[in-house]
Amino acid sequence: MTAGSLARLIGQNVGRSKKNFLMSGIGIVVGISTFVFFIGLSEGIKQVVLGRIFLVDQVEVVPKRFDAGAGGLLGLGGGRPLDATVAEELKALPGVVDVYPKMKFTFPTRGRGGGSLFGRDVYAELVADGIEPRLVADELEHPGAFTDREVDTACQDDKACPDGQTCGAAGQCEKQACDYDWDTRLTACPGESYCAEDTKRCELPIPVLVSNHLLELYNGSLATAFGGSGGQKMPRLSKSMVMGFQLWAEFNKSYIDRSRGKGSITRRLKLVGFSDKAISVGVTLPLAYVRRLNQRYQGAEAAATYHSVILKVSDQTQVPAIVKAVKDQGFDLADKTENAERAADIIKTVESVFALVSFIIVGIAAINISQMFFMLIAQRRREIGLLRALGASKLDVRALILGEAGLIGLLGGIAGVAAGVGFARLADYVANQLPEFPYKPDTFFTFPAWLWLAAIGGAMLFCLLGAFFPANAAARQHPAAALTQ
Amino acid sequence: MIRLTQVEKRYPGAAAGELALRKVSLQIDEGELVAIVGTSGSGKTTLLNLIGGLDRDYRGTVEVAGHNLAALNDRKMADFRNRHVGFVFQHFSLLDHLTALENVALPAAFLRGPAPISEDPVARARATLEEMGLGSKLGENPNNLSGGQKQRVAIARALLFRPKLLLCDEPTGSLDSTTGAQIIEQFQALNREGYTVVIITHENRVSEAARRIIRIEDGRIVDDGRGGAQ
Structure with a gap:
């Protein structure tokens, strides 16, 4: 029987x-729409949770932590420190394509x-860390803005030097001297440079990054809470509104611990971009600034010890092996990485349950189809x-039923796919009527191509399985006996 | 054309000595019009099923159109039925959801390899129906046809690939006498065209039309003589 003849007979019989x-098809539609809806939802949530909240394409390594019941109480806390040597060892692990050390301030900052x-000005304790600029180079609109601006710059004339610097006799840019005055410190120097109290020289603002989470948290919580009538209102902010925003940072000073302040310096910070690799709540500086400040306030060891090292992995599937290797070397994972793993496990479990439920529905439908x-x-x-008398073979009969x-x-x-997507759109519409909340996505659903194939292929597979035994029974029918029925 | 040698048939579940056919040997030559007659349960339909390759569970040898049917696998047997045998049944066996034309062209759906006729099967189906006076009924479903028209559609289907052999099981059993007579005439005409026609019947008017009558009783051929049409 040719494919065309088979298709025509199938069409006529259906x-x-x-x-x-x-x-019988209703069961299939219900099962597949359930499958598409819930797997689409899981994929959508996975994208938000693992793509925006917890990143899963990187592993953040921290020194070994000891629980309070053991070494912690005995004052034995802290494992092998993370330094440049360890970073090199971690970089050598299979599946690791690069390492990016992170260093936190070891002194308070306000x-x-x-x-x-x-x-009006807002006062807050400032949490900060430092990362290698190359870690975020591919995701910033202006990667050159997030660099160490204290490095020596070769020059032939003043034009080659940044704001507030002139070309010195040694062919290097040098910071201009300025007369510090509280009221004129921002205007005493050219361009974006300002007059620093401690150096009495024109300094450039330190570039900083903030995380997308921070903006989400602010817009989803603070701006909503303070957005109503009465009292101080806080506006919702967009990235473009805050880009270039500057604030004062007083290093080694604290609003909490007022006894601090010895040797404190004040610098200006300038927001130059957003990155999920930036500290969740706080600001992230180029690593060189943090290293120098830690050296200044805590000494050489603080300047050489990283608080964590991010391992960039070549493939998400390598993560479990890398995590095991890291733990074998005596290190822990940052909470964020562990949370990502946990979140991925939870989502995978929920997704599996939904898939199982969907396939049970489709399976029941397949039994119905079989009957x-x-x-x-x-x-x-x-x-x-x-049909057998007219020339159909057993194979033809089987092919016809299947x-x-x-x-x-x-x-x-x-x-089923159409119904599942329809329900998803309806759910999105309902969700869009809800008030804003952090990380609220435009859609809660993602439908990758494999989902379409799995849904339609799964429906066909279950129907074929359901019809397998009936098709065999039909093919085995004795034509003479069937005709004399 | 047809040669049966020492053929025995026992249905599953039947007692050891309870045979539907007992050592039947028979030869039917090309171009014959043969009536196989006998009482109900005598074994005539069993004999037809064996000749037509619908039943392969037997002892002895059945050769039809040069094929030893026991040697054919399922696919080749299906191909044999498709190309070499035309069946006509008492209850017409038309598919109600298909039109008369689609019913006649149905065997073409199971064709493997080149068609045994030079024309397009659908064109041949249309022409055959028109020859049978059903040109105006091509698009009708069997439910809208009379008994005689249905049987002519069934005959047209049997003739689609111009098989050498027509096997007819009580072809007039569901028809009134006038229509039955017309159908018998149809078979006689086909026989004159060269078709070998084997008709199972218990009606005298049908057997009288045959040139040869084979009488079967209790699974045995008890008479093989000339019919009324000789």
Whole structure:
């Protein structure tokens, strides 16, 4: 039998048993729409959770932590320190393509500013860390803005030097001297440079990054809470509104511990970009600044010890092996990485449960389809005998029954996918009516191409499985006996 | 054309000595019009099923159109039925969801390899129906046809690939006498065209039309003589 003849006969048979097939197909549609809806939802949530909240394409390594019950109480806390040597060892692990050390401030810092945004300055304790600029180079709009601006710059004339610097006799840019005055410190130097109290020289603002989380948290929580009438209002902020925003940072000073302040210096910070690799709540500086400041306030050891090292992995599937190797070397994972792993596990589990439930529904539908085909074959017994008499082989009869089942699966799968996507759109519409909250996505659903294939292929597979035994029974029918029925 | 040698058939579940056919040997030559007659349960339909390759569970040898049917696998047997045998049944066996034209062209769906006729099967189906006076009924479903028209559609289907052999099981059993007579005439005409026609019947008017009558009783051929049409 040619494919064209088979297709024509299948179409004719499905067409005349529309009612039976429709009833049996409903189970397939329900199962597949459930599958598409929940897997689409899981994938969408996974994208938000693992793509925006917890990044899974990197592993953040921290020194070994000891629980309070053991070494912690005995004062034995802290494992092998993370330094440049360890970073090199970690870089040598299979699947690791690069390492990016992170270093936190080992001294308190307080910040103030924001008058241009909020109407008056906001004062807050400032949390900060430092990362290698190359870690974020590919995701910043202006990668050159997030660099160490204290490095020596060769020059032939003043034009080659940044604001507030002139070309010195040694062919290097040198900071201009300035007369410090509280009121004129921002205008005493050219361009964006300002006059620093401690050096009495024109300094450039330190470039900083903030995380996308921070903006999400601010807009989703603070701006919402303070956005109503009465009291101080806080506006919702966009990235473009805050880009270039500057604030004062007082290093080695604290609003919490007022006894601090010895040797403190004040510098200006300038927001130059957003990155998920920046510290969640706080600001992230180029590593060189943090290293120098730690050296200044805590000494050489603090300047050489990293607080964590980010391992960039070549492939997400390598992560479990890398995590094991890291732990074998006596290090722990940062909470964020562990949370990412936990979140991935939870999502995978939930996704598996939904997939299982969906396939149980489709499986029940397949059993229903099997019963329907047994019934149809009993009804069509004489007809099958006739087809055999006219030249149909056992294989032709089997192909005919399985083809009908496959067509039901295909149509049921397509209808199920359409219904699943329709429900997803409805759910998105309902969710869009809800108030804003952190990380609220435009859509909660993601439908990758494999999901379409899995849904329609799964529907066809289950229908074919359901029709397998009836098809065999039909093929085995004795044509003479069937004709004399 | 047809040669049966010492053929025995026992249905599953039947007692050891309870045979549907008992050592039947028979030869039917090309171009014959043969009636096989006998009482109900005598074994005539069993004999037809064996000749037509619908039943392969037997002892002895069945050769049809040069094929030893026991040697054919399922696919080759299906191909044999498709190309070499035309079946006509008592209850017409038409598919109600297909039109008359689609019913006649149905064997073409199971064709493997080149067609045994030079024309397009659908064109041949249309021409055959028109020859049978059903040119205006091509698009009708069997439910809208009379008994005689249905049987002519079934005959047209049997003739699609111009098989050498027509096997007819009580072809007039569901028809009134006038229509039955017309169908018998149809078979006689086909026989004159060169078709070998084997008709199972218990009606005298049908057997009288045959040139040869084979009487079968209790699974045995008890008479093989000339019919009324000789």
